[in-house]
Amino acid sequence: MSRIERTRVDSGDTTSATELNNTYSDYTQAPPGPALDANNTRDQAFDIPHFTNTPIVLNSKESQLGNANMHITAGTITSVTSTTDLAALLDHQIQTAGALATFLDLSAAPWSLVSGDVFRLWWDLSVSPTFVGAPWRSGVVPTPAGLYSVPGMSGGVWNITDGMHCWVMYLEWDITSAALSTWVTVPNQTGFASTFGSDKGGYLHQTAATSTVGAWSVYSEGIATAGEIENPTLYEGHNEHGYYAVSGMWAYPATGTVTVYGVRVKLTGILHPSHLAAGNNENLLLYDINAVGGLSYSSGRISAVHMRGS
């Protein structure tokens, strides 16, 4: 039944049994129903009880990332060092100080996404970059990236850094099997192992699931005058960040069937921004093996939900 449009019977009209029966059968749904639709339904007719009882969030899980205690507890710091050889890139899965891998493990009950479903993930980790000396500026040949010579006060020429060195943390997942032996970067995410001439790294446009951690803070203690700066060997302030929290999120709208067995956070560094020298000069993040540092982390969390599309 769609909208009922039947001429009414007025006083004095002649009607028949057929017309009268048709008036009532207008409301009959079977046969040929079911047929009630928008024409028979008032605005705001449907409230909570009318909706399916199938949860919108089909699956959810929360797991520990890194160590299972705050870092004031002994033995709860995991430390890594930066890559110093492009032939042997150092990437690192977030784990405990005892080298027990920590990740979102779905292998026991994998999440099956179908087209239209959405996978949403959040993570955070307390981190502390470390370094010795002033690796952004001195004692290294060839020099680190981001080093610039500028006119200095008192007639000198000083080497300063752009301060853009960073660590990156990015997501990988296993969508192959519960064996968790086939980890790949999530869609639109690089593993920072691509070759660009004599360098290695990744495209910035492939960092959909990347969070960066500044490698250090460097700033001038002196007061610049007329475009000149103080001698950084005397007036440069720099420090390790100390522990702070880095976080990331990622969402994946499924366009086909995908079974997720696990998601993990990887860590690598130290990288520095760059760009292609030709073509579209696309932005890159490249390893800088001449800037050496470390990164320690304590504890964090990784959570995800699987939401149905229909």
Added chain:
Amino acid sequence: MAYTPPNTFVDGNVLSAGALKANDDALKVYLHEGVVTADLKNTAWVQTRHIQAPILDPITGVQHGVTGIQGSQWDGGALVRCQFGTAFLTGKRYGVTEPTTLENWAAIPQTSFTIGLRKTVPHPTVIFHWWMESNNGPDNGDRTQGAGAYMWVTENIRDSSLGTTNIVPAHAQEVVNNHKAWVTASTGNPPGGPRYPYTLLGYGNMSGTKVYKTGRDISVGLVHWSTIDRSAIINWGIALEVYY
């Protein structure tokens, strides 16, 4: 149930008022309480206008709809633009023992939602998002002029089924005291002050997300545990998603 007129009329028979009324009564019953799923057209036709509009609670900043709850708040409204975390509430100037009970932690005011669930079976999924920026110290506290002083922030879910054990210390995020702003500068005496800007050090920028399933009315918000004398929380926001 589908509607079936109790009486069918035949030409030449007497039309009685009772038969007409019986058909009308049956139709009245059907239209008021007899429409079932099987009567509805089996192709998509429900439009937004057909769905009950959400109810907005302007005090909590959330709206309740047919598929869940959503809402957000940022800072404390027109009159409250700053909050504080402080070791004077949590009672430690440094710590080597992890605070594991709710009593060890102090709530950060105006960072929580209290919600009443409209549907509890199956358990709705609560997703609580938060972020904040804070100036932490500088505090010339213990441990290398405050280098070992931190503020930790995590979620607190007040759910009667969880009692006082809902805080997970290892899920807390931390930010270090801006101890560099206190130490002796290369020129001048402490505090270093503006010479040592709040870059990342001591300028905490945190964000987190808590995913939680519950069938109870809950309050979810932020708590802190600090060994810094004071942290000024200068910007913050919280957001809530609940899916039935």
